[in-house]
Each structure stands twice: as C-alpha cells, then as structure tokens.
Amino acid sequence: MSFPTVGVIGAGQLARMMVPPAVDLGISLSLFAGASTESGAQVAPHVVGSLADREAVLAWASHCDVVTFEHELIPQELIVAIENSGVKVFPKAESFRYSQNKLEMRRKMQELDLPNPRWQEYRGGEVELEFPLIAKSISGGYDGRGVFLIENQQQLRDFYSSINKPLLLEERLNFDYEIAIMVARSPHGQAATWAPTLTVQRDGICTQTVTPIPDISEELAQQTVQIALAIAQGIDLVGVMAVEIFVVGDHLIINELALRPHNSGHWSIEGSVTSQFEQHLRAVLDLPLGDTSLVAPYAVMGNVIGIETQKDSNLYRPYLHLMARTPALKVHQYMKELRPGRKVGHVTLLGNDLLHLRSEVSHAVDYLSGAIDE
C-alpha cells in the first residue's frame, strides 16, 4: 500500500511515544535498539545492535524510507555514512551537529544574529568572562549533565586538566525563568511552532511544564516564536526541535537546542491538536504539518522521576488512587526500571484553573515516584 517505514535510532521513551501516532497514521516504525527491554523496543518492531557496528546500522537503515533519532548520542560519521548510503536521514547530519556540539551551536546562533549569552571556547589560557561562570562539555551532555558552575580561575584550570578536552564557557545568567518552545519544519520548508512552555527545573532537571506560559507578554511570546523559526530555517531543520530559552527581564537568551521530540513538548500529546510525536513523523516524511493549536486553556505536565527513598517499585499500584482522585489525569508510563534521577513517566492535565492543575500534577508525580503515599 506504499505506506512508509520510519527508522528511529534509539528505543527509549521518545521512540515509545512515537508509536501511538504511527499506529493511527498507518506508518511503520523500525527502531535500532540497544536492547529489546528498552522502553520503545517493548512496543515497536526493532533490531538490536550497537551503533559501533556500522554495517549493522547501514543494513537496518536500508529497509527504512527515512531514518531519524530519538537522542543526540550518535556519531556524526555514522549519520553521514547513512546519508551516503542513499537513505534519507532527518534531521540531516549538517543540522544535527548543532544539537550535538554546543560550540558549533553558539557560533551558528551568533552567525544568525540570535541572542547568545556571552561565551568563549576554552582550551586553557585567558578567560574573558567573569567568575562565577558556567563550563559545559562541548558534546554529550543532557539534562544538566555536562554543565558545571565554576567559581574561579584555579577551579577552571583544575577542571580543565581533569577532563582534558576543550570547554564551552558561558556567562552565568541571573535569569527570571526558563522557557522552551517546540518548532517543526519539513523538507519543503513548512514550519510550525507550538505555544511557548514554562519549564520548572529542580537540580537541572525539568520537573513540571506549563503551557502556555502564564502572564507572558504577547511581545515576548512572539519573540520566542521568531527565534524558534529563525533557528529552524537557519540550520535547515527537518523534524521537531526544542529551543530552551532563559528569560532575563525583557530579554531572551538561547540556552540549548535539542533536535528531536523533547520533554518540554510532552504536553502536546493531549494538549495540542497535533502532538510533537505525530508532527515529527509528518515532518521527516515530508507530509504537511498538523495544526499546533492548544485544545485547552492550560496544559500542565509533570515528570515522574525516581527518587532515593522509593518505597515501592510497583508503579502500577498507584493507578487506582490517582485515577480515582483525578479522572482527567493522563498517565504515561515508560516501563523503565526506577532509578534515582531517572525519568520513568509523566502525567498531563488540561484545564483552566492553573493552581488546581499544578497542584494535582505535583501530587500525582510525588505519588507515582513514591515520595508520598497518600
């Protein structure tokens, strides 16, 4: 029937959440998984292999109509090798590197005249920025990993010699809050954004999101959209991308890019006419993009994160309590083993009473992660 197969490198929860829209649209998925037990591999066709085994990856890719990713930890050479084998890969290697290499990302934002924090590359030597500052691994970091607060010159030198790799240094911003905006773009150049999202962080990990951002000025919201669209076009994005942005007074400063479906867009599964996962599939297949309108005044999403004091590893048990308490709560269970700091699920609640939504979502998350038991 000529329905396409989308290959996904990676088989975590982001691949898992592509399954519902793929089933609806009749699109086949094929995951390249590390193990059959991974969250996405549990519910989608997959092959198991190592990204180090280039032949295996190319053999798998040759059966896909297009290949995409659900995480950034994929060697550039491998993406280029798939492209060279004649299989379409989206985002392209040339675009994807801005998600993988923070230094190239900063240079590109500068070239596009978009708002960076003050930054410099560091390979030892002189520091132009004031201390304390932020030092970042140039590649491989996510969820606050690979990001370090550096108090002084001596600490920087010690840190640099311990890791022995170039660093990206950035000014430490005293930001008011952090937001994220999802944008999708197709090979034809059609682009669409969703409403900007407030991301509430704890220890560098997002715990809750609120969409749209309460009390944001129309002007600032519009600037956010303009930035997202400018980046999407500037890096020739195909697929969906999250742009994380710091708000400092009336100014916006770009923090990070993630060229894939992103935690800050999970609210869109129920909260938007078209979810980020459906949109990603449509974009990489060069189908027209879907309507990104909200379906409710507010969508609040909470991440279920494993904690140290977990009492009960049976995450099914709380279903009875939560579903009885909040019949409108949408529960997403990734079927991953609980470990401290690990995202194992999320919940979403739509409505217009923001205080109520946020408190119900907080309760649900605490209950699911085992932090409370009532």
Add this chain to the structure above:
Amino acid sequence: MSFPTVGVIGAGQLARMMVPPAVDLGISLSLFAGASTESGAQVAPHVVGSLADREAVLAWASHCDVVTFEHELIPQELIVAIENSGVKVFPKAESFRYSQNKLEMRRKMQELDLPNPRWQEYRGGEVELEFPLIAKSISGGYDGRGVFLIENQQQLRDFYSSINKPLLLEERLNFDYEIAIMVARSPHGQAATWAPTLTVQRDGICTQTVTPIPDISEELAQQTVQIALAIAQGIDLVGVMAVEIFVVGDHLIINELALRPHNSGHWSIEGSVTSQFEQHLRAVLDLPLGDTSLVAPYAVMGNVIGIETQKDSNLYRPYLHLMARTPALKVHQYMKELRPGRKVGHVTLLGNDLLHLRSEVSHAVDYLSGAIDE
C-alpha cells in the same frame, strides 16, 4: 513491575485502536488473531489461531490477566470455558450474550422496562406485527447485515424456509434519526457515559457521527443517558458498550447493543478526555474510569469505506492533499485492504463550526475512499 496483560479475542481495527492507550498506560496487550496481517496484529503482540481450537484459546488466555473481545462472533461455550479455566473475562459470558443474541436482548430490555420496538420471535406461524416489518437474524449480524425488510406474509415464509432458523421480527419504525451512546462500567459498578452521538447512516452503514447531537433537547439527552446506565447495570456490563437508539418524535426506542468499543465512539479518541479504548482497558482491569468530557464543542467522525469505483488503492497518496487542506484533521488508517463496503479507516475533526466540520469530514472521506480526486 506487576503491569497487567489484557488479552483481546480478535485483531481488527478495534484491537488496533487499543494499542495507543495501552502504550501510554504501560499495559501489555496480547491478541488472539486469525492472521498476522490483521489490522491489530500488525501493531500488537499476538498469537495466531482459530476460535475452534479451544485448547489453543485456553493456553493463550492462561497468560493473560483478563480477556476481552473486539467482536461478537465468539461462541458462548468458549467464553464460558475461559471463565471456567479461572481467567477473568469481561464482559462476562452472561452479559455478552445480550450483544450476541438479539432475542435475548429484547427479552432483557422488556424485563428492565426499557423501550423496545414491538417485536416477536418467529418460528413460522402467526405474525402479530404489521407488514412491512423488519426480520433479523438472532445472532451473527452487524453493520446492517442480518437485517431484512419484509413486505408481506409470503415473503416472510419464503425467507424463513430459506434460512431455516428462528427470526426476530420487529416493527418497522419511521424514525426521525438514529443516535448512539457509549457507556462504560467497571466490576466495582462505577459507570460513565459519553455525550450521545448522532449517527448518519447510508445503506445500513454509519458514514458519519456528530457529537454531541445538535439541537437535541436536554430531556431527551438525559433519557438517553438513563437508558444506557440502566442497561449497563441491568446486564452487569464490564467494559464499554454502544447502545443504538432510534428517535421517533419525543420517544426513544432501543435498536441494538454492542458490548465492545464501537464505531460510534471513535470520535472519543481525540474528542474526549478519555477515549472509549482507554476506558475499555480501565474498565476490564477494574481501574477507576476516566473523565468522559468533550474537549471541543463538536467532534465529527467520518468512516472511510471502500467503494466499487476505487481508482487508486494507495491510501497513503491522499495524505499530502488532506493534511495540507485540513491541518487539524486526525486520520486513522486501519491498514486493511480496500474492498467495497469495508471500513478501512476514519477521520475526526474537532471544532465549533458544525457545517464546516461536516463538510471537511465528508470531503476527506470521499477523497480517501477514492470517490473524488480533487
């Protein structure tokens, strides 16, 4: 992690549409399929077997936490055999027979003092009803199959001797329109209905649904809900059920029951906080039921039905046109081969401009089924 497995007998599109909520909730599905190519079997774990092979069904069922159905064509003895093997089956055999046997259904509605048309069992002999009348196969009919308009006594006699089985005769109603209401009920006895749905029929097959019913009186809508809840309790329903109802002036007359997710509830996938498919899983697992509120003023669903003059069997080709024309359209592709009269997909559109919604849905359906090509 103690997450349950729901066994589903049948692997058509209704089983397929259980996959998205199962993936979200972390619930495993296991289908008992006739073939791996069936719509649901394409996207869910399954075993292939025949319902005539009782040992195979019981062996499969023994690995499930609960067994349910996606169609009515299942021998009562088989359901009872699964129950006797100690595996939970919902709906229970005792309830499910009202979905399978139209004569028992009529007797039960009468016992519950709910509005039947005038009816009688026919095994030859005298006819109390006026001609023309409706003759129905007592079991095995669906989608207008097994329903016959009989003009006179001679025709009835000929028909009866040709099929040589008892018939259910019903008065031919001159109804104003036909509606359906979905109801869910759990083993604990918690019940929930969705808004009643207008079902637009052509040649005995539903082509479009509109939810809620435009211009229905509050009183009539309430009566519909009362009837659905009374039946659900009266037959000790567990799972979801569709109640099809004729509206004749200010009167409601029960037409059919279907004890499973039903075409007239497909709108709930996008149109309600909790879809009929998620609710069915929650009900058979005895989880608290979800919120059945609408998320938009109107939800219009259109069935994509194969036609004789089909020009192009590639159902993917129209995606480009439809998605570009109506970015908010939600397309559900069952991945079944096109055959005249066969439901191969559906589309849903939410909004407040009913005329616009109905015309866009009609266009999409005609385009997908190949009736038009622009």
